[in-house]
Amino acid sequence: MSAAVVQARALLAHVPPAPSPFALLSRREPGAHMPTIPVSGLDLCREEAAAALFEAETDCYGLPGLTTDTLYTALKTAVDRLGPAGLLTVMDDFTGLESTEFPEVGYCRWYAYRLSLSFWYRGARSRPMTAAEAAAALYLSDYRRTASTAPVDARGIARFVRQGAARVPTTALRELGRTSPLTADRWLSQRLTPDASRWRACFGLIRGNARIPLPLIVRPDSGGLVLGCIPPAGPGNRWARPLREEW
Numbered sequence: 001m002s003a004a005v006v007q008a009r010a011l012l013a014h015v016p017p018a019p020s021p022f023a024l025l026s027r028r029e030p031g032a033h034m035p036t037i038p039v040s041g042l043d044l045c046r047e048e049a050a051a052a053l054f055e056a057e058t059d060c061y062g063l064p065g066l067t068t069d070t071l072y073t074a075l076k077t078a079v080d081r082l083g084p085a086g087l088l089t090v091m092d093d094f095t096g097l098e099s100t101e102f103p104e105v106g107y108c109r110w111y112a113y114r115l116s117l118s119f120w121y122r123g124a125r126s127r128p129m130t131a132a133e134a135a136a137a138l139y140l141s142d143y144r145r146t147a148s149t150a151p152v153d154a155r156g157i158a159r160f161v162r163q164g165a166a167r168v169p170t171t172a173l174r175e176l177g178r179t180s181p182l183t184a185d186r187w188l189s190q191r192l193t194p195d196a197s198r199w200r201a202c203f204g205l206i207r208g209n210a211r212i213p214l215p216l217i218v219r220p221d222s223g224g225l226v227l228g229c230i231p232p233a234g235p236g237n238r239w240a241r242p243l244r245e246e247w
Contacts, residue, residue, distance in 0.1 A: 024218060024228070025122040033232055034116045039072070040079045042087075050105075050112035051094035052078040052087060058108055068118050068127065068246050071111050099235060106235060113234040114246060117216060126216040126228055127247055128240035133165075133177030134214050135203035139193045140164035143202070157205065158213040158230065168192070170217060170225040174245075210238035219247070 027035040036043035044052070056078035058071065082090065099106030120126045129137075138157065141164030152160070165173055172188065179186035180199055193199050206212060216228030233239055240246075 024124055024220065024226070026229075027119055027122055034113075035119055037075070037112070037115045037119055039076050042079065042084065044075075044079070044087075046109070046112040046116050047095060048087060048091055049075055049115055050108040051091045052082060053111050054094055054105060054108040055082065055090045057104075058111060066111075068114055071115055072118070075115065109235045114240070117231055117240075120216060120228065120231065121218055121220075123222070124218050124220040125247065126218045127245060128242060129161075129165075129214045129217050130177050130245060131207045131241040131243055132180065132203065133173050133217070134161050134206045134212075134241060135199065136173055136176035136189075136193055137161045137164035138202040138206060139195075139198055140167050154209060154212045157209070161206075161212070162215060162227070162230075165215070165227050170227050173227075174217070174225060206241060210236075210241065212239065212241075214239050214241060217245075 029035075034046055036045060037049045038044075039049075052075055053071070056074050058074045058078075079087065094105070097105045099109055114128075117126055117128060138161050141160040143152070143157070143160040143164075168176070172192075176189050176193060179189040180193070180203075206214075211233075213230045213233070215230045218226045218228040220226065231239075
């Protein structure tokens with residue numbers, strides 16, 4: 001067991017235990033790739049949600065910093081205006097559009113993916129793990145703590161991320177993701193992730209490889225934060241790793 005893990009457990013021994021992620025119920029139907037998005041009495045698949053967002057010109061709302069709540073409001077407004085019949089009409093036109101040819105189409109498909117992730121669990125909200133949270137988890141793991149220099153593939157890195165994330169409460173992981181050892185007044189990060197070189201290496205690896213599968217961060221309605229599942233990849237066969245929390 002690494003010194004960082006021993007120190008983490010000592011520092012965080014007083015933190016109340018989080019609710020078990022296994023108590024969370026997935027909204028994804030058996031055999032379905034992703035959960036639907038509930039809005040205005042309808043359950044929309046990702047492509048339907050993307051079509052409605054495209055019709056509402058959601059790609060013009062501004063980047064970065066577009067929150068999931070803002071996306072959901074835009075979706076609800078569009079669905080209420082279109083109605084079921086109108087939604088079918090825009091779907092017929094939207095499905096034939098290529099994301100590579102029309103960037104705004106790609107944006108809307110990614111927005112719909114984010115909304116689907118948000119509704120992954122019943123009685124909870126979910127969001128992608130940020131790049132810094134994943135970097136902190138990788139730092140706390142056993143990744144490259146031995147003399148071995150054998151390359152590790154994307155899914156191997158993902159296993160290290162989950163290993164490190166399991167070593168601290170998810171609330172502490174979020175705090176580590178909001179700070180870094182490079183910030184002078186950050187007490188927790190200075191103690192759990194003090195090696196600036198290792199931090200930079202972990203962050204660079206996570207930020208530079210969008211094919212590393214990363215888990216969700218889940219906020220149950222009952223409170224607290226827990227680590228969720230690793231969802232399927234989004235458009236372009238990549239996983240989200242935003243720089244800021246996307247609630």
